[in-house]
Amino acid sequence: MASGDIIIREAREADLPALIAMFAADQLGGHGDTSDPEAYPEYARAFAGIAASPNQTLYVAERDGDVVGTFQTMITTSLNARGSSAMIIEAVQTRSDMRGQGIGARMIEFAVAEAKGRGVRLVQLTSNAVRKDAHRFYERLGFKPSHLGFKMALK
DSSP: OOTTOEEEEEOOGGGHHHHHHHHHTOTTTOSOOOOOGGGHHHHHHHHHHHHHOTTEEEEEEEETTEEEEEEEEEEEEOSHHHHOEEEEEEEEEEOGGGTTSSHHHHHHHHHHHHHHHTTOSEEEEOOOTTOHHHHHHHHHTTOOOOOOOOOOOOO
16 A cells, blocks of 8 residues: 555544544534533444444545545435335545545545445435535536435434
């Protein structure tokens, strides 16, 4: 592996501080992420739940030993579309100082290849309506805006 190459691998619990810092630095997300050490147990519980699920995987993008990006995939199967499966890509994040270097594209290409390898019929993702740059990025990678999403906050 040459210096500067991107490695995509499953996240480990030791990656949590880097992942938390990335999410906490996101000013547009509005998810309430924080680097406050008191919140760490919440992140650790979430990580454990994801790691235990056969249908979810949390990945990191690593460059020269540093975590520079992350994304999560979930496989869902429904009765419609003849019981086929779909991959949902969530929580795509590239460290702010590493954007524009192809890391995000590498992560999405990896996820799509995983979906194809698992025989999934569809890959989908959502993006915050204010993230216009992200929308252009996903469209460049072949995604099409097709649905209008709705959310209901419960907490």
